[in-house]
Amino acid sequence: MQPLQFIVPLDVLEAIAPALPAVILVFVLANMATRFLGHRAHARQAREDEEITRYTPHTLTSGALVVASLLYLVVAPHGGMVMSVLVLGMFVTDFFEFEARQVEARNGMDVERPKGGLAASVLVLLYAAFQSLFFLIADVWTQII
Numbered sequence: 001m002q003p004l005q006f007i008v009p010l011d012v013l014e015a016i017a018p019a020l021p022a023v024i025l026v027f028v029l030a031n032m033a034t035r036f037l038g039h040r041a042h043a044r045q046a047r048e049d050e051e052i053t054r055y056t057p058h059t060l061t062s063g064a065l066v067v068a069s070l071l072y073l074v075v076a077p078h079g080g081m082v083m084s085v086l087v088l089g090m091f092v093t094d095f096f097e098f099e100a101r102q103v104e105a106r107n108g109m110d111v112e113r114p115k116g117g118l119a120a121s122v123l124v125l126l127y128a129a130f131q132s133l134f135f136l137i138a139d140v141w142t143q144i145i
Helices: 012-046 056-075 077-106 115-132 134-144
Strands: none
Touching: 012 056, 012 077, 012 115, 056 077, 077 115, 115 134
């Protein structure tokens, strides 16, 4: 008996484990797209002197990405730990970048691009691509390493 079996259905998780890196990669790409659209919405809200609100699709993709990375942590401890740390770092960065956008809008400043969030999402994208597309370079990798 495993301690997590009552919280996470491990049999089901083991069945979908091979697809989790690809799912995470799709979530990362969706998160990057919603980050771009969210920035456009925030810039529009600031121009029209509206209150800056969270962009719901970006919040949903961020939440789905956190859940998927934590599920991957259960299945693949090493790769999942790296992925989870990167995703949680991106999540925290998004939180503070949103607060910065609100301050910029309140003070009448230009709304800047979320540079920290972009950098964090690029790191997550690179690692998610490495995890999910490793089969493309596996032969070369094993010859070198």
